[in-house]
Amino acid sequence: MKKILIVGLDGLQMNQINHLQTPNLNKFKNNGFSFENHHSTFPTVTRSNAASIVTGVNPGTHGIVGNTMVFRDYDSEIILPVFYSEMLDLYNRTGEILLVPSLSEILSDNGLSFMVLNSGSSGNAIIQNTAIIKNKQTTLHRDINLDKNEYSNLPDSIHEWPEQNIPDYNSTNHIINILSDLEEDNLSDVSIIWFDEPDKSQHNFGLNVEESNKALKHVDNLFGKIIEFLDQNSLDPTIMLVSDHGYSRITEVVDIQKELQANFPGYLFAENGGSFLVYTKKDQIFDPILIHEIMSKPWAGPIIAGSNKISINGIHNYDLFAQSGKRNPDLFVSMNWEKLHNLKNIEGQVYSTSLKKGLGNHGSVSPQEIHNSLVIGGKEIKVNQGTFLPSSNIDILPTILTLLDIGIPKHLEGRVLFECLDNNSSNINDEFDKLNFPLTTRLHNGEYIQNIHLSIYKNFKYLDFASVEK
Numbered sequence: 001m002k003k004i005l006i007v008g009l010d011g012l013q014m015n016q017i018n019h020l021q022t023p024n025l026n027k028f029k030n031n032g033f034s035f036e037n038h039h040s041t042f043p044t045v046t047r048s049n050a051a052s053i054v055t056g057v058n059p060g061t062h063g064i065v066g067n068t069m070v071f072r073d074y075d076s077e078i079i080l081p082v083f084y085s086e087m088l089d090l091y092n093r094t095g096e097i098l099l100v101p102s103l104s105e106i107l108s109d110n111g112l113s114f115m116v117l118n119s120g121s122s123g124n125a126i127i128q129n130t131a132i133i134k135n136k137q138t139t140l141h142r143d144i145n146l147d148k149n150e151y152s153n154l155p156d157s158i159h160e161w162p163e164q165n166i167p168d169y170n171s172t173n174h175i176i177n178i179l180s181d182l183e184e185d186n187l188s189d190v191s192i193i194w195f196d197e198p199d200k201s202q203h204n205f206g207l208n209v210e211e212s213n214k215a216l217k218h219v220d221n222l223f224g225k226i227i228e229f230l231d232q233n234s235l236d237p238t239i240m241l242v243s244d245h246g247y248s249r250i251t252e253v254v255d256i257q258k259e260l261q262a263n264f265p266g267y268l269f270a271e272n273g274g275s276f277l278v279y280t281k282k283d284q285i286f287d288p289i290l291i292h293e294i295m296s297k298p299w300a301g302p303i304i305a306g307s308n309k310i311s312i313n314g315i316h317n318y319d320l321f322a323q324s325g326k327r328n329p330d331l332f333v334s335m336n337w338e339k340l341h342n343l344k345n346i347e348g349q350v351y352s353t354s355l356k357k358g359l360g361n362h363g364s365v366s367p368q369e370i371h372n373s374l375v376i377g378g379k380e381i382k383v384n385q386g387t388f389l390p391s392s393n394i395d396i397l398p399t400i401l402t403l404l405d406i407g408i409p410k411h412l413e414g415r416v417l418f419e420c421l422d423n424n425s426s427n428i429n430d431e432f433d434k435l436n437f438p439l440t441t442r443l444h445n446g447e448y449i450q451n452i453h454l455s456i457y458k459n460f461k462y463l464d465f466a467s468v469e470k
């Protein structure tokens with residue numbers, strides 16, 4: 001039986017893979033197929049993208065539109081962080097976490113096994129396998145306790161999570177310990193191993209600084225150990241090396257509550273690092289003056305209306321690049337960003353709703369945060385090739401299903417990445433279109449021009465980035 005192993009390095013950018021810093025990832029890349037124009041979904045945060053990876057759809061459709069957000073179906077007056085306990089409450093009250101079936105359920109329906117080993121947040125872990133709520137499939141995470149009777153085949157080591165520090169050497173090492181304690185035939189048909197590095201260190205220490213580089217080297221080393229484990233046990237899965245989003249350096253931290261909440265008490269502002277989400281409170285009517293106020297702030301980047309209910313000249317609607325859904329906020333606001341050309345391995349900077357100036361963050365619609373990593377390797381995959389065709393985290397699920405000969409559900413929004421398959425003649429140098437959608441708004445103190453850049457390949461839309469000129 002074919003097996004698939006997804007290895008996620010949170011926040012990894014393609015340009016961080018090189019022979020000096022990450023020799024094991026680099027070797028894998030040279031033996032596999034790399035997607036040099038890969039995209040995360042917007043907002044460029046972990047839990048939205050974890051959901052896009054396992055559902056094959058954009059956040060509007062799967063319903064996790066941020067790391068913190070309002071679930072109107074749960075309580076329209078509170079901002080909820082996406083963690084395990086909150087998602088459990090959400091499930092108990094509404095019967096759904098994700099609004100569409102995900103990898104764990106599709107595999108269950110096809111009689112295939114699935115395991116998630118995750119050192120990141122509990123929100124990320126529950127999204128990767130929502131079936132765990134019904135004791136289906138397996139998730140090993142420090143905050144998720146499994147029913148001992150249902151999972152008696154697992155090694156005792158799964159219960160002994162070590163203390164978590166930054167860099168997170170302890171939990172990432174623990175994942176490898178669990179892996180090596182598994183029975184040989186215990187690697188599931190599909191597995192996700194998710195490391196919370198280099199993300200954690202990049203938030204805490206900054207980009208391309210000694211501690212973060214050490215953390216990256218450490219997870220590279222663990223990636224080498226995974227390959228060793230597979231070799232020793234004669235396992236030969238198709239491996240997908242993925243990340244959730246890219247990164248920026250923080251220009252300045254902005255206190256959104258202070259900047260907006262005092263003058264606009266009728267709204268909720270859910271902060272997501274490089275972006276924030278705006279929700280109109282119950283019984284309040286959305287007032288376009290809020291949009292003009294945000295536009296006039298130097299820290300504000302592109303503003304995108306979450307639904308057709310908000311129709312304002314000068315800002316685009318989410319429908320331009322993805323399907324709107326019932327959990328979309330009234331506004332997605334990206335913080336303003338800029339490109340940097342002079343610093344090695346740091347492509348750009350962004351205003352941030354949290355952390356500190358000079359550290360790392362993400363969440364915005366900048367190209368450096370949208371562009372992330374995907375390399376696929378294995379028996380059925382082209383060797384030492386790559387493409388600049390656009391690809392996205394939503395393309396991962398349809399590609400997995402194709403590798404497993406499972407039919408692709410009609411509601412998926414991603415495409416099968418045929419260009420990496422060995423038996424496929426799909427051209428890696430195909431043409432695709434790049435389009436810009438500009439809009440201009442006149443403000444009392446000047447103009448605000450918003451640009452949304454999309455790539456379009458075979459009718460699939462990819463949000464490349466969006467920018468503003470003031």
Ligand SMILES: [Zn+2]
Nearest residue numbers: 011046199203
């Ligand atoms: Zn992060």
